[in-house]
Amino acid sequence: MKNYIVIGGSSGIGRELVKILANEGHQVFATYNNNALPDSKNVYYQKLDVLTNTFNTANLPDHIDGLAYCPGQINLKSFKRFTEEDFLEDFKLQVLGATNNIKALLPKMTKKGKSSIVLFSTIAVQNGFNFHSQVAISKGAIEGLTRSLAAEFAPKIRVNAIAPALTNTSLAEKFLNTPEKIKFQTEKNPLKKIGEAKDIAESAAFLLSEKSSWITGQIMHLDGGASVLK
Numbered sequence: 001m002k003n004y005i006v007i008g009g010s011s012g013i014g015r016e017l018v019k020i021l022a023n024e025g026h027q028v029f030a031t032y033n034n035n036a037l038p039d040s041k042n043v044y045y046q047k048l049d050v051l052t053n054t055f056n057t058a059n060l061p062d063h064i065d066g067l068a069y070c071p072g073q074i075n076l077k078s079f080k081r082f083t084e085e086d087f088l089e090d091f092k093l094q095v096l097g098a099t100n101n102i103k104a105l106l107p108k109m110t111k112k113g114k115s116s117i118v119l120f121s122t123i124a125v126q127n128g129f130n131f132h133s134q135v136a137i138s139k140g141a142i143e144g145l146t147r148s149l150a151a152e153f154a155p156k157i158r159v160n161a162i163a164p165a166l167t168n169t170s171l172a173e174k175f176l177n178t179p180e181k182i183k184f185q186t187e188k189n190p191l192k193k194i195g196e197a198k199d200i201a202e203s204a205a206f207l208l209s210e211k212s213s214w215i216t217g218q219i220m221h222l223d224g225g226a227s228v229l230k
Helices: 012-023 084-109 133-153 170-175 179-187 197-208
Strands: 003-007 027-032 043-047 066-069 115-120 157-164 219-222
Touching: 003 012, 003 084, 012 027, 012 197, 066 084, 066 197, 084 115, 084 133, 115 133, 115 197, 133 157, 157 197, 197 219
Parallel strands: 003 027, 003 066, 027 043, 066 115, 115 157, 157 219
Antiparallel strands: none
């Protein structure tokens, strides 16, 4: 049995990841902000606003085997319209929230010497899309952080990131809330499929596990081929 932290574990990809890890028999310590969930077998929740606090480590085991940082948001605006406040809100949630929580949990992740961190980016960092400058800035920072920490923490902690395309979660609801929008997104994907939260969570669970013990510093594109196939 391993001990895992899932920050943002009450909805979307984070919630699916919690289910997968718990069903595998691991102990999962997850957080929620607005979507409170009761503790269940192998799963223990705490409330956390990542903009103001870090994970409370008081009741954690001595060693943490893996951490996934899942909070994010999709704010699409033209470059001319987004403000400094817009940028800072995204950056605080998606970058500072990740770095502050990694710092808080780092002592417990180096206890035994082998742990894994999974962060989340987007294919919009490597592929230029209209109106994605705001999200691409903060997620671009996540990709840089992933590679830098992978170098700094090796060989004790592996660090990787997943860069999905549009995925069917509550964050993407406004892009998938009509049959026409769903058809449009499906048809433009090479696999003619919209990614599901479980698709991404399965890969996150793999990167947290020892099955990926020779993988670090990587940005894994999970997008039905959208970033490379035209």
